[in-house]
Amino acid sequence: MRRYRRNAMSGRTRKLAIGGVALAIAGGAFAISTGVSSAGENCVGLDQALRQNLQFIAGQRANPDALSDARIQNRQAVVDLINQRRQVAGCTADVAGEVPGAAAPAAPAKPAKPAKPANPPKTTTPAKPPATTAPANNAGTGAGEVVCKGSTVTLSGEGGAPFASSGTFPLGTTLKVTNLDNNKSITVKVETTSGSCVLLNNAAFEQVREPGKFLIRRAVIERVG
Incomplete structure (x- = not known):
């Protein structure tokens, strides 16, 4: 009888010990998972990354082409991931409200097209001369082949010395990007890949x-090497 009671107590003690270890392991795993998910997260960096991707989406909606829908889908997936990380990190800034057109769906952007054929063609046609006067200020001087006509240019968010990323040109290609709104230009090499013609x-x-702007709407992109 004593032996049975001792074995029963021994079995119960063993189960409690195993259960305690399991709880400790589970608690440790939870602490590690929550700690790692928020470790090193910085609202300033996350907000900047979100702002850049929203600006890219807004630019694609404002000046769509055949690949805009695919690019927007790719960037929207990135935006969703960043928002999840911002929620975990406790970021509260209204980044979407800072980017014109970023929070608007793609559908409202389309009605703007029918408005152009009505009368604006006569007003938009005179708006093109800056592209012809730009060469006087070394903007699009014909140094190379003009490519990706009508594309906007934004930043990739990557650091380091000046370079470009592209989904159109192979690595090592030299491109000249000119901002017609201020006649500033830069010549860079493609060093990384992206889903756009050119990202700087x-x-x-x-x-x-231009100060305060994260998108070049009137850009000339030339392949010079």
């Missing part, structure tokens, strides 16, 4: 951007 990293974009 932070250092390159800073040299041709």
